[in-house]
Amino acid sequence: MPLPKAELHLHIEGTLEPELAFALAARNAVELPFENTEALRRAYDFEDLQSFLDLYYSLMAVLRTEDDFADLADAYLTRAAAQGVRHAEIFFDPQAHISRGVSLGTVVDGLARALDASEQRHGISTRLIMCFLRDESAESAMETLEAAKPYLHRITAVGLDSAEAGNPPSKFREVYEAAAALGLRKVAHAGEEGPASYVREALDVLGVERVDHGLRCLEDAELVARLARERIPLTLCPLSNVRLRVIDTLEDHPLDRMMDAGLMCTVNSDDPAYFGGYVGDTFHAVREALSLDEERLRELARNSFLASFLEDDEERRARLIAEVDAYDFTVELAE
Numbered sequence: 001m002p003l004p005k006a007e008l009h010l011h012i013e014g015t016l017e018p019e020l021a022f023a024l025a026a027r028n029a030v031e032l033p034f035e036n037t038e039a040l041r042r043a044y045d046f047e048d049l050q051s052f053l054d055l056y057y058s059l060m061a062v063l064r065t066e067d068d069f070a071d072l073a074d075a076y077l078t079r080a081a082a083q084g085v086r087h088a089e090i091f092f093d094p095q096a097h098i099s100r101g102v103s104l105g106t107v108v109d110g111l112a113r114a115l116d117a118s119e120q121r122h123g124i125s126t127r128l129i130m131c132f133l134r135d136e137s138a139e140s141a142m143e144t145l146e147a148a149k150p151y152l153h154r155i156t157a158v159g160l161d162s163a164e165a166g167n168p169p170s171k172f173r174e175v176y177e178a179a180a181a182l183g184l185r186k187v188a189h190a191g192e193e194g195p196a197s198y199v200r201e202a203l204d205v206l207g208v209e210r211v212d213h214g215l216r217c218l219e220d221a222e223l224v225a226r227l228a229r230e231r232i233p234l235t236l237c238p239l240s241n242v243r244l245r246v247i248d249t250l251e252d253h254p255l256d257r258m259m260d261a262g263l264m265c266t267v268n269s270d271d272p273a274y275f276g277g278y279v280g281d282t283f284h285a286v287r288e289a290l291s292l293d294e295e296r297l298r299e300l301a302r303n304s305f306l307a308s309f310l311e312d313d314e315e316r317r318a319r320l321i322a323e324v325d326a327y328d329f330t331v332e333l334a335e
């Protein structure tokens with residue numbers, strides 16, 4: 001039995017495996033610019049965040065109906081359950097679908113169908129986080145928030161993703177104020193490719209509770225001290241950082257040094273279909289590359305539940321943390 005964990009940084013569109021992409025392409029009569037799944041996999045050799053985003057957005061062409069989104073989410077939950085995920089807070093990118101003529105209702109109702117069955121079917125509780133594309137305008141983000149009003153009962157938080165450099169958090173101040181006024185919680189990608197000052201802006205201008213990535217906070221010692229003091233969770237994605245060349249090799253990843261500095265780190269998969277592993281694979285990879293001991297792994301798993309939006313189910317949170325505390329690593333090692 002794998003170590004129980006929550007996944008807090010997962011783009012549902014980034015779980016689109018090549019086999020499912022081709023199956024959905026056939027179902028929807030969409031032509032893909034790749035001959036087969038191997039040819040598509042060969043394209044997963046990224047230079048940087050933008051080169052990944054180009055492929056990520058273009059493959060979304062196969063996602064057209066409620067069934068497509070339900071199948072996508074259920075495929076993710078099946079894989080996640082096998083890797084010990086017990087709670088998942090799932091990002092989606094509404095603007096990337098609305099701009100292709102797929103309505104927000106189609107996306108949310110499709111995802112919700114899989115998510116509503118998740119606890120029963122997979123033992124995974126879920127939340128949905130609606131992300132704004134930061135390389136689109138603040139007006140477009142505000143229109144998206146407006147369009148989401150009929151679905152707010154399904155959405156826990158707003159997030160901010162896509163091309164970071166040149167698109168600072170402050171661009172979305174009013175949108176985040178409006179989201180908070182609607183009762184939504186707030187997270188944002190910051191400090192992945194963008195500078196430490198974007199992490200500060202995410203905290204001070206947007207008022208986020210969690211920072212997605214946050215890696216480049218390390219360039220600002222005062223910011224690191226503050227993040228540690230205020231126990232602001234960081235949702236790190238080590239395999240993503242290597243694939244998008246933010247970090248040279250996994251052995252160079254600063255996760256262990258960040259934990260030493262008292263930062264509240266979590267480990268996540270980001271876009272697992274593209275980056276070579278789901279969250280359990282990520283735990284295994286960082287354990288090997290950074291020689292993390294069992295206490296460190298337990299801390300990462302505990303943090304994932306502590307940093308999650310499980311406030312409306314504290315009983316479940318406490319139960320899951322107790323499972324982490326009691327986890328017997330010798331069982332996993334014997335598998």
Ligand SMILES: Nc1ncnc2[nH]cnc12
Nearest residue numbers: 011161162163189270271
């Ligand atoms: N790693 C990432 N950074 C920014 N936007 C994303 N959208 C999907 N994955 C992303």
Ligand SMILES: [Zn+2]
Nearest residue numbers: 009161189270
């Ligand atoms: Zn991300």
